[in-house]
Amino acid sequence: MTTTSITNVRDLADTVRAAFEDGTPLRITTCGTWPESLRSVRSGATTLDCSAITGIVEYIPGDLTLTARAGTTLAELEEATARHGQWCPLSPWGTDAGSFGATMATATRGPLTTALGAPRDLALGIECVDGTGAVIRGGGRVVKNVAGFDLTRLMVGSWGTLAILTEISVRLRARPAVDETWSVPLDGDGVTERLHVLRQGVYAPLACEMFHGAAARAVGLSADAALVRLGGNAGFVAAARSALRTASTNAAPHDPAVWTRAREVHAAPVLQTLAGAIDRPLDRRVKAQFDPRHILNPGLFAESA
Amino acid sequence: MLQRELEAIVGERNVLWRASELLVYENDALPGYRRRPRLAVFPGTRDEVIAVVAALWRAGMPFVPRGAGTGLSGGAVADDIVVLGLQRLKQVLALNAGARTATVEPGVVNATLTKAATPFGLHYAPDPSSQTACTIGGNVAENAGGPHCLKYGVTLNHVLAATVLLPNGEIIALEAPRADRAGYDLMGAFVGSEGCFGVALDVTVRLTPNPEQVVTLLSVFSSLDDAARAVSAVIAEGVLPSAFEMMDNPTIRAVEASIYAAGYPLDAAAVLLTELDGAAAGIAEDVQIVERLSRACGATDVRTATDAADRARLWQGRKKAFGALGRIAPDLVVQDAVVPRTRLAPILAKIAEIGQRLNVRLCNVFHAGDGNLHPCIPYDASDADESARVHAAMKEVMELCIAEGGSITGEHGVGSDKMAYMDRLFATESLDAMCRLRDAFDAERRANPGKVIPSRHCREWMSVRGVEA
Structure with missing residues (x-):
């Protein structure tokens, strides 16, 4: 199994476009903190290591919003926001060694979710590369936005099977006194x-x-x-x-x-019990629109014909 | 003939075809944008909706789903196609007080749902200003907001599930993601799809417990800039008001001259309406912070609503502000831009400059807490010169908000009105992706065609459809 390391969105788009043309299956990873054995991608896929697509792009404490690239670790977000008495309350099951991108792509919840919102509630906008190599943006960086169909909600929680998240904007909270x-x-x-x-x-x-x-x-x-x-x-x-x-x-x-x-x-236990499937005609049509050759994380969601 | 076929399903009186009867369906609440529908059909039951949509599908006839027609984007307007009116489907199908959920038909009015939940100490949180008329189906289509969305979230955050009828007749149960199941968040994708994906047959929403205590403050400012700075200061301090609304002097004057007079001081440059709610313990601390920061930013007066009647009066002025502004000129155009909250003060100054330079009466009444501006201009659409200046001013305002990193719509939707700005916000690849998402729901573009995304950005996807692995 080969591994390709990617450092920026342009290279990622080129790599995915080539894989789309060849039909090469891709396994998307960042920090690799999820136990591979629990949710595995079909064997034989090329691993795309996106952990180097990293860094906080914009953080305006007064706006309580933050934009960071997908490979940024949760620990980095924690450190940057704590300095301003704020937090990005994802705090997912797992560790802060995990990436922002993986947390949003898997929509992983955590102990704060009920009180402060699930990843879909915190997400304001995304940038991603779909299964054809197209670089797509949805939403934005402001806290309220209904411009266009909601690609943000579509991609958050799609486990990298429709597109690879490269950048996400989220709302932050003030830390309680x-x-x-x-x-x-x-x-x-x-x-x-x-x-x-x-x-x-x-x-x-x-x-x-x-x-x-x-x-x-x-x-x-x-x-x-x-x-x-x-x-x-x-x-x-x-x-x-x-x-x-x-x-x-x-x-x-x-x-x-x-x-x-x-x-x-x-x-x-969260990962073990989490079932995911692309089994309804509508799910399959969505999949066909964004990853028509089924090259992104194949086998991660059970797919029925 | 389609008309006869629809009449056979819903009855003759529920199909409108005469020009005089269709007049009221030629526009929504966006002024100056009228299109004549071919027919308007009003099914009364879920089965009738399904039969009507099937008949439209067979006839190859596109349709525009419509609730109460209170939308401000020209999204519910049908250009020589069929209006599918859903306001007759107004049953609250289930209300589970223990689980704090309700399942309703799409035509249930927003305020009616809250009224049904009131005996259980619950309410439906999203509260658009049109809540006494607008429907839950329309709210879902537009991902509607409202003043209290600052703390409680927009429609998206309150919709748990929906049964959706696609234009091709497919019926799909959509559900918001749960802790125990992964999968595509097509519920999230459907909310805010502006009637372009299909029709909700029923919607299950979350109900919110009424707060133990509510405190409403009116802060008075002698400059717009001071008021904007007070908003940023409170938000940055970490206080999360349930609502945080601003009105400028022209709006205050219009409200005070109307039957909705709320007692806002006529000489104020701006007032802020701040509401804090939740558990009784702890509210006092937040009230003190709002008061202190408002005064530090230059508030000349901060007062607390004395009782529920006083609070209702303060709120009525805000919620009916567009109605009050509508009285001072024959037409009113309202925008819906969003800007970063820290940029409110400089942006409001620039908006005022645009209004002065183009000699239009620019008024501001908006959701300051989340930076959701509603610049509006009362004018006379029959005056060609004034109309041209009004449209030029609105275009400049929108371009300003885009340049400041904002959005062209926070809660009203793109509809027909804001399509021209979509390619300023998004590159062609992103607009094309939005078209592809719609194609998964409605590849034939039968539901509300020609809205939201300018069609030139939608690449045909035939070459790829063939290679489905």
Whole structure:
């Protein structure tokens, strides 16, 4: 299996166009943090390593928007935005060693998704190269935009089977003034239900994830527990804290660093259970329009004729 | 004959063909753009919609789906083809208060849905100013916004699923992506497709719990520049108002002279309407920040709505501002550009300069929090000279917003009106990709043809269709 490293969009477009003409299957990677064994591309494909298509293109803190190339790592985005008290709240299952592009291409969710939005909700615009080698832009860099049909939503979550993302613009959030993590033992007596009610109410946490058995141990919890993250201004968090204590008198403050491990532990089960298929006539027509020779990540989604 | 065939499906009185009856369907809310439809047909049930679309398909007749016709882009106008009116399909099919979802037919009016959800302490969050008339089907087609979309998101973020009828008769269940299933986000692609992909037979939306507390502030400024800087300052501070609206002096005067008078000071250069909502705890801190930053940027007065009636009055002035502006001249043109929020102050100054130079009454009433400008000009379309100046001014405003890295439409859609700007925003390859996405839904271009993408940018794809592997 051969690997080609790509450093810019123009080279990528030329490479894909050549592959389109030859019918060469391509496996798209950036940082390679997804376990290959769980979602693999049909063997024999040429690997296109896009990790060098990297860098923040534009970041205007006052606008709370950021544009970066696909190979940029999440850690780089974290570092750049943290300096301004902001964050790109993707925080997906997996690690920050993963790339921005892969996170958006796979629409990977994470513990903050319910509160702050899935990748499709955060994406403002994209640049990508489709399966014919065409360089395409959709959306833009402003926070509200309905100009043209929505290629952004189409490409986010398409797992590189319609086009290869090269640049993405996203909306950012201000980091909450107070941000604290609690662990809540899942010791029966309706605590799970009360946490569910808390999540639906006005003091909904930023994140609430439950860990049982081996997963709890892997995260470093001594028993089955929920990790709860409360965020907001001081007044809000004080009220949310007492709501949490009402839900469980055993709630205790926890080291926020636990989320790094929690995201890693949860990544494999997410990938294992995630089914994807190009099985309806409409899906197949979309595929035919953007990757007519089925050269992009073939076999990654189950394809039926 | 198509007319008779449609009459057999929906009944004679639900097919309009006389010029006098079609008059009202010649335009939407975009003034000065009229096209005569061939026929207008109004099915009353889902089955009738399916039968009508099948008949149109067999007849080779393109159609324009239409809700309440409140759109501002000329998108619901049919040029010698059929108007498919969906406003008779107005049943709320299901409302699940526990799951906070509702499934509705496309003709359900936006405000009616919120009214149905009110007994459960819920509402439908996207709130376009036309919400008492516009339909959910139209909202989905345009990916409609509204003042409260700043915090709660636009239509896209609230649509969970839809049953969609394609022009060729195919019926498809679309669903927003879920945590446990990967696949193409064709629900996302459908929202905002401006009636060019097909017709929604039903739409399932998310309902939002009513906030525990709402605080509405009116900040008064003696310059537009100060008001714009206050918006940037609040957003940059990390406070996320649920709505953050600006009105300039000409708009304030028009509102105060109308029955929608809200008590905005007539001598203000601009007012900001800021709403903060959510849990009661913590709101006070955000209110203080908004007040402090507004004053720091030069606000001469900041007051809080005293009660629900006062809040409703402050909001009515904003929501009916276009109506109030419509009173001062026979015609009103409204634009819908979006600019980066940090560029609001200089851009508003340049827009004012354009208005003065071309001698038109440029007014601003807009969603300041997300940089979504609605520059509008009341004018007399029968005055050729004034019309020419108005159109020249709007063109300059749009070019300015494009040059500043913005968009030509934030929530109204491209329709017919903004097609001419599409190739300033996107290269031919991107416009062609948009055409290809439409082709997957409607390769024959039967649904709302000739809108959104100028057809010269749509490459024929026959050579590639042949090589499907």
